[in-house]
Amino acid sequence: MQASPQVQVDNRWSLWGQWLAMITMTLDHGVRFWPGLWPDLAWVSSSFGRVAFPLFAFMVAWHGTFNTRDPLHQSSRILLIGLLAQLPFVLLPRSTPTEIWDLNVCFTLAAGLALSEYVIRVAHQWRRLPIMSACQLVAMLAALVFLGPLMDYGMIGIVVLIVMRLGLLGLRDGHKAQAGLLLLVPVIAGLLNSSVMAKSITVATCVVLILIAWRLGGHIPKPQWRVPRWLWRSWYPLHLALLAVVSHIPAWMA
Known part of the structure; x- marks a missing residue:
């Protein structure tokens, strides 16, 4: 799928x-898992930390819409990163024992992108195959309900990415009503957090991203240093592995 x-x-x-x-x-x-930083620096997580997920989700939706022929292949690459990161993710300190079954955010991003692609395909075949399309839609909703609680940011995180993708697709194809779905993104994303500060930062991030999207990227200068591809793809599991080791050092030295 290309622009x-x-x-x-x-x-x-x-x-x-x-x-x-x-x-x-x-x-x-780092604030959450580096020994001695939480809760004194919890405000960092509630402010700067709330930029990360909507930004990651929007970049996944953006590239899935404008820069790839096969969004499902892109989803599989994200899923692979998630599989590599899952062991260090579950080794991080947990507040409850059942949290070891949680899946990291890469699973959320991969599921959101894959489900958005299936929504688009079902919409395209709806008039030709209404019964099959309805069955596929029910299956997708069931998958969303089942997978959501297992993943970081839950069902809302998946839905945010789906809405981002559908809105960007409308923007790409000149469908103004569908592009208007982007206006729902800050509303839905605001449900991801509970504190006023966290909600405000998340919503503000989404608004900035929508403005960028409405100009199809705008005229932003190119950074002098790009993130190396190997670093971009490995940083999530690598930094979780480091934090998993560091977070257990006080217990090992006790």
């Missing part, structure tokens, strides 16, 4: 987005 020739897409914003997403995610996790 139509009439649409001029500028991807330079995402080069900045990669740096910002990595930094804010690392700050969030």
Whole structure:
């Protein structure tokens, strides 16, 4: 799936987005799991840390819409990163024993992208195969209900990415009503957090991303240093592995 020739897409914003997403995610996790930082620096997680997920989700939706022929292949790459990160993810300190069964955020992103692609395909075949399309839609809803509680950010995180993707697709194809779905993104994303500060940062991040999308990337200068591809793909499992080791050092030394 590629952008139509009439649409001029500028991807330079995402080069900045990669740096910002990595930094804010690392700050969030570092404050949570580095010994001695929580809860004194909890405000870092509730402010800077709330930028990371909507930014990651939007970049996944953006590239899945404008820069790839096969969003399902992109979803499988994200899923692979999630599989590599799952062991260090479950080794991080947990507040309850049942949390070891939780799945990390890469599973959320992969599921959101894959389900958005299936929604698009079902919509395209609805008139030709209404019964099959209805069955597929029910299956997708069942998958969403089943998978949501198991994943980081839950069902709302998956829905946010689906709505982002559908809105960007409408923007790409010139369907204004469908593009208007982007306006729902801050509303839905606001449900991801409980505190006023966290909600405000998440919503503000989504609003900025929508403005970027409405100009199809805008005219943002290219960063002098790009995130190396190997670092971008490995940073999530690597930094979780480091934090998993560091977080257990006080118990080992006791």
